[in-house]
Ligand SMILES: NC(=O)C1=CN([C@@H]2O[C@H](COP(=O)(O)OP(=O)(O)OC[C@H]3O[C@@H](n4cnc5c(N)ncnc54)[C@H](OP(=O)(O)O)[C@@H]3O)[C@@H](O)[C@H]2O)[C@H](O)CC1
C-alpha cells in the first residue's frame with residue numbers, strides 16, 4: 043500500500059502516531075534525520091543553505107541542519123519567526139552543532155544546494171505574496187539547485203495549486219506519504235522527482251498509487267490451451283471521414299494487449315481507408331450524410347458479439363446521440379473515450395452497466411459542465427464528482443492519471459512520460475483497456491492496469507526514441523513494458539527512501 047494523503051489524512055496519521063505513544067518531537071526528529079541523510083546522499087559536498095519557515099516544515103529544516111553541520115558548512119536563513127513546537131531547544135542545539143544563522147541581507151551564492159523548508163502542509167494563500175515570495179524569486183533568478191521539504195513551498199496540499207516560479211528542483215522529499223498536491227497540477231511540475239521518507243507514520247489512506255506487485259499479479263495470463271475467442275473479443279466502434287486512423291490504433295492496441303480477436307465497426311465510406319491492417323477485421327456499416335456512424339441493426343449485432351467494446355475513437359463530433367442509447371442496452375462492458383464521452387454527456391441516462399470513461403481534462407470538463415482549467419485545479423475532486431455523477435469507474439488522464447471507482451476509492455498512476463501527450467495515445471489506451479475487460483478484469487482493475495502498462499510503454503519508448511515517439515510507435519513497446527511489469531520495476535517519478 044502506497045497511500046496518497048489529503049491534508050486531513052496527513053493530520054490523522056500524525057494523531058494516530060501520537061495517540062499510539064510516539065511523541066510529536068520524535069516525528070520531527072525522524073523527519074529531520076531522514077532529510078539530512080537524503081541531502082547528504084544527493085549532494086554529498088559543499089555548503090548547504092536552509093530557508094526555514096515558521097512551522098514544523100521549518101522545524102524539519104532546523105533538525106536536518108544540525109545533523110549536517112557536523113560534516114559541512116551549513117547556514118539557516120529563517121524567513122519568519124519560528125513557532126513550531128520546541129523551537130527554542132531545537133534551534134539552540136543546531137547552533138551548538140555549528141549551524142550559522144544567516145543575517146539580512148543574505149546571499150544564496152556559494153550554496154551547493156538550497157533546502158526549501160519554508161512551508162509545507164500548513165500553507166494557504168499566494169506564496170508570492172508571503173514572506174517566501176522574494177526568496178523564490180531569488181532562487182529562480184539564481185538557478186540554485188533546490189531540495190523541497192514535504193512540498194515545494196506554496197503548493198496547496200490537497201490540490202497542487204501553486205503560483206510560484208519554476209525552480210531548478212532536484213527533488214521533493216515528502217514525509218510519511220505523498221500528498222495530493224504533489225500529484226495535482228501544477229504542484230507535480232514544481233515537485234520534480236518525488237521521494238517518500240519513512241518517518242514511522244501509519245500508512246493508510248483513501249487513495250494509493252498503482253503498485254508494481256499488484257500490477258504483476260493482475261496481468262492476464264495467456265491460456266496455453268486457449269483459442270482466439272477464449273482470449274477475448276473486442277469490437278471497436280468509431281471512425282469518420284476525418285479520423286479513420288483512430289479505430290485502427292485502438293484495435294491494434296487491443297490485439298497487442300492480448301485480445302484474441304478484434305473487429306472494427308466504421309462508416310462504410312471509410313472502409314477502404316481502414317481495412318489496411320491484415321490482423322484486424324473491419325466492417326463498414328450505414329452512416330449519416332456527413333459520414334458518421336448511424337444506428338443500424340448490423341452495428342448492434344456486431345457490438346453484441348463482443349466481450350468488450352471501445353466506443354468513440356475517431357467517431358467525430360456529429361455522430362447521433364441515438365447511437366449511445368442503443369449501445370447502452372447491449373450488456374457488454376465498454377470503454378467510452380473521445381467523442382464517445384461527448385455523446386454520453388448529451389444522453390447521460392444512457393449508460394451501460396460495465397462502462398468506463400477515460401476523459402482527459404477537456405472531456406472531463408464536458409462531463410462536469412466546467413472548464414478544463416477548473417478540472418485541473420482540483421483533479422481529485424473532479425474524479426470523485428464524475429464517479430458520483432455516473433456511478434461508474436472513471437479515469438482522468440494526464441501526468442499522474444487518476445482512476446476513481448464506486449465508494450470513492452482512488453488509484454493514481456506513477457508510470458508515464460511526456461511523449462504520451464500525443465495524438466492517438468488515448469486511442470491506444472482505450473484499446474488496451476478493452477482488451478483487459480475482454481479478458482475478464484473488472485472495470486477498475488482493467489483501467490488501473492491499462493494506464494500503468496501504457497505509461498510504462500511510454501517511458502520505455504521515450505528512452506529508446508526520445509521525444510519523437512508517436513502513438514503508433516507506442517504499440518512496439520507493449521511487450522517490453524509487459525516485461526517491466528513482470529519484473530515489478532519501479533517507476534522513477536515516485537521512489538521510497540528508508
Ligand atoms: N506529517 C507529519 O506528521 C509531520 C510533518 N512535519 C512537517 O510539518 C509540516 C507541517 O507543519 P505546520 O506547522 O502544520 O505547517 P507549515 O510548516 O507548513 O507552516 C505553517 C505556518 O506557516 C504559516 N503560513 C501559512 N500560509 C502562510 C502565508 N500565506 N503567509 C504567511 N504565513 C503563512 C502559518 O501561519 P498561520 O497564521 O496560517 O497559522 C503557520 O505559522 C509538514 O509539511 C512537514 O514538513 C514534521 O516533520 C513532523 C511530522
Ligand SMILES: [K+]
Nearest residue numbers: 161191193195
Ligand atoms: K517546503
